[in-house]
Amino acid sequence: GAAGDQAVAQIESAVNDGGYVLAVDGGVPTEFGGRTCYLWTDRNNNEVTALEAVQTLARDAAHVLSIGTCASFGGIPAGGPNPTRIESLAAATGRATINIPGCPTHPDWVVWTVAQLLSGNVPRLDSSRRPSDLFSGNIHHRCPRRERRTAQAFGVEGDCLERLGCKGPRTRGDCPSRKWNSGTNWCIGANAICLGCTESGFPDSFSPFYRGIQIGDPVRSGDDDDHRRDEDDDEDDERRRNRRERD
Ligand code: SF4
Ligand code: SF4
Incomplete structure (x- = not known):
């Protein structure tokens, strides 16, 4: 060197x-x-x-x-x-x-x-x-969280992170078995999603990385998001209806 x-x-x-x-x-x-x-x-x-x-x-x-x-x-x-x-x-x-x-x-x-x-x-x-x-190995196929409960929010140990945006199903590498820092841990083991970092489309075709998270409400689940979006849409519709009636 x-x-x-x-x-x-x-x-x-x-x-x-x-x-x-x-x-x-x-x-x-x-x-x-x-x-x-x-x-x-x-x-x-x-x-x-x-x-x-x-x-x-x-x-x-x-x-x-x-x-x-x-x-x-x-x-x-x-x-x-x-x-x-x-x-x-x-x-x-x-x-x-x-x-x-x-x-x-x-x-x-x-x-x-x-x-x-x-x-x-x-x-x-x-x-x-x-x-x-x-x-040659697909991250998802080798992931110990496969078949586990689907996580609704980050911070829950052991649950599958697919609904929160995990790109393991589209990504290849031996990360689940090799791990990092001399076998200490790896992304999903640390409760982070796989970002797809070994793939040719990374990062643009893997964006947005995260799903089901909104700024200021970091632990809200995907289901809750959908539910609250529906409620917001209903409120918007009602406001529009009221405005039309007033006009
Ligand atoms: S955490 Fe990701 S890689 Fe692991 S099982 Fe879930 S979707 Fe597949
Ligand atoms: S983000 Fe990269 S290092 Fe982490 S699990 Fe996925 S492919 Fe491996």
Whole structure:
């Protein structure tokens, strides 16, 4: 590992040696010719944009790894309105990438994939170009809360969070068994919903993340919301009727 000039020197040395693996974290800004993000200044004193850097380095790389959802699919910075036109590494370079998504990605997923490549094995990939061994499982199918009571509000231990917006049924990954922080816990185990962070549509096509919650009334259930919305609608109708009669 290195930083600054030493890091650039290491990159140049790897390129000269050839057969290197390019691993990039973060989406690539492409608007204005990429001139919203500069990585370093080269030997000729030219500032190098992130776009130029990844395009140059991806060209001769033996493998290109997208680390995290932004590099894999664009992620949060590529969500609307995306003023710097962030693109995935594959879109920005034209190279097919091995995607290791997650927001953030799991360190085990990165280490496992790099270890496979160093051992000469190219992992089998799914249709989103994620390693199938890590991302073939549907979160919902493996979730210990499946078949449990449906939670009407956050803060109730052990209930299924689907009605509150959980995206587990649309998301793939081994989070339920691998967990995070050396197996300490994971999103749903901490009573949070799965946000769908390993999927290519994240975050825009998974929004709104939460259902059945209103500002200022954080524990109101989805059922209550519907019920109260109906009551509000009835009151509005009545007010309109009264106004018409007065007019
Ligand atoms: S909490 Fe989410 S992932 Fe778990 S069973 Fe419910 S919907 Fe599926
Ligand atoms: S459980 Fe869902 S939101 Fe949490 S890390 Fe896994 S894929 Fe991402």
